Amino acid sequence: METSRLTDQEIQQLRGETIGTAQRIHFNNAGASLPPDVVVQTMTDYLNEEATYGGYETEAKYHGQLENVYTLIARLINANVDEVAIAENASTAWGIAFNGIDFKKGDVVITCEMEYVTNLIGFLNVQKQFGVEVKVIPNDEKGNFSLKALEDAITPQTKLIAVTEIASTTGCMIPIVEIGKIARKHNILYLVDACQSAGHVPIDVKEIGCDMLSVTGRKYLRAPRGTGFLFVRKEIQDRIKPIFIDNHATDWVSLNDYQLRNDARRYELYEKNRALTLGLGKAIEYALNIGLDRIWDRIQYLAALLRAQLAQIDGITVHDFGDRKCGIVTFSVEGFDAATIKSRLAEDHINVTVGKAVSTLIYMEKNHLKSVVRASIHYYNTEEEIQILSKSLEAIIRSAIAKVV
Ligand SMILES: Cc1ncc(COP(=O)(O)O)c(C=O)c1O
Known part of the structure; x- marks a missing residue:
């Protein structure tokens, strides 16, 4: 169309x-x-209600709108609602996904030249901690990500392909859909940093074929600072272990046992800034309305x-x-x-x-x-x-x- x-x-x-x-x-x-004015208004109205009626009381009143934020995120990236967790920023979202992987010595992570600094530090961390090897796919002579070099770099030890679609200091983009096809063909975990992409380019996690995708709110989404979200594909949620759990992420089964939630909110904690969450939702709705x-x-x-x-x-x-x-x-x-x-x-x-x-x-x-x-x-x-x-x-x-x- x-x-x-x-x-x-x-x-x-x-x-x-x-x-x-x-x-x-x-x-x-x-x-x-x-941010659009309506995003700011949504947050200040909510904060005023919290101050007037109480935080828990206001949350109960806005329960439907707060739940709807997950639906809006899911619509934005073509995910299912049980594949979405709200986070404070893209680094938290990415870190939860990446550090939830059961790395062991000899595993290989493949990344691109344009990878973001925090992610590169994350790779170094697992290199030092577990002996994970990191391979960087060089761009070709025209400055494009080389799909051929990616195919050539894959071995049975490749545990993860982790790339940033839009880097913070270049105007180039990498072909995340084509990379996804290669990841799927070889059955390799695939993590996409879409921090600069959300609100900027259309995102369809099903088309990309990624397992995990991290986003921040404040950049192209026009949402408030201190917001973001994480997508984790339903089928791999049991492979990506939450690094920290509370009684929002789990159900107490007995005094000696708990069960993780059956959705991506297992990667969240109970307490978060509800006003910011609503602001994030409003910004996404605003972008979706424009298209x-x-x-x-x-x-x-x-x-x-x-x-x-x-x-x-x-x-x-x-x-x-x-x-x-x-x-x-x-x-x-x-x-x-x-x-x-x-x-x-x-x-x-x-x-x-x-x-x-x-x-x-x-x-x-x-x-x-x-x-x-x-x-x-x-x-x-x-x-x-x-x-x-x-x-x-x-x-x-x-x-x-x-x-x-
Ligand atoms: C490509 C990319 N990834 C991740 C981040 C980190 O985002 P946040 O500051 O929301 O954690 C940034 C921030 O500039 C970024 O440009």
Whole structure:
């Protein structure tokens, strides 16, 4: 089915529903997006009710809405509702999944160049603890993930394929559906970091064929900080052991025994911030109402426009290698470090950030990048904002030339 473009009128309406768009030009959506006003309102209303009527009493009143958050998450990623657990952030979600695997000496984990720092540290941890070997699949000469190299790397010892679909410091994406086909063919556990993907690109865990997938709320989902979730496929839940359990994750069977819940909420604890949970649900509902295909279409259009404009500016190098590109645009400005560009743009009320090498160390070292300027586009950004960013960058470059002359 053809995706219908978000119209200018719709964009103006969506911007009108987001107070932050009137204050700043926000190109730090891969850091944290501006939440829709309704998300903030949902949380403040809930907190006010808690303060007025009591936390447990308010929870009971909102029971249906709180339960519905799981349904919304399941809809967002095409999972079943019993495959979803709410987490505080993507690192917790990923860590619960990864550390629930029964690693033993000689097991091999395969990953990609663009893997996120916390995940790489997780691999080192099991390397040190259990003697697990980690193999990194290098991108091919065009900057694309090599499916052939992945196939070649697989041996009977391969326990897990763990990859990040969209890295935090590059605009490239890796083919998680094609990787999933290989994981399924060889019957290998498959863990996807979709932290930067959720709310940005459509996600379908059945199509991806992944066993586990981790997400944060605050980035492209436009949910509050301190939210995230984990997907664990029903059939493997008994293989992924919860690392910490309470009486929400289990049922007491007798004084000497307990039984784990029969769903992914075995990976949660009882206490969590209910206001944030509702905010997460509201943000997902907001994205679903717009349509993930339409969001992705708009982001691709705007990011391509920005890359094209940056390519016209002398002194700017865009670093997004590979054929599949997303809303994260990374670049360098000759003669300036990334932190200076970030602060100079901030003077013009433009938010970008510095993508540091440490976030995606393997990729950044291979490409000799210490840091990059990261401008991450969302659907609520506009052509005019991209124009303003390009003009500001040109002015910064001109001012340096004028000083030299
Ligand atoms: C690709 C990727 N994975 C995981 C994370 C960690 O997310 P969180 O801070 O929600 O734990 C980030 C954060 O920037 C990220 O970019």
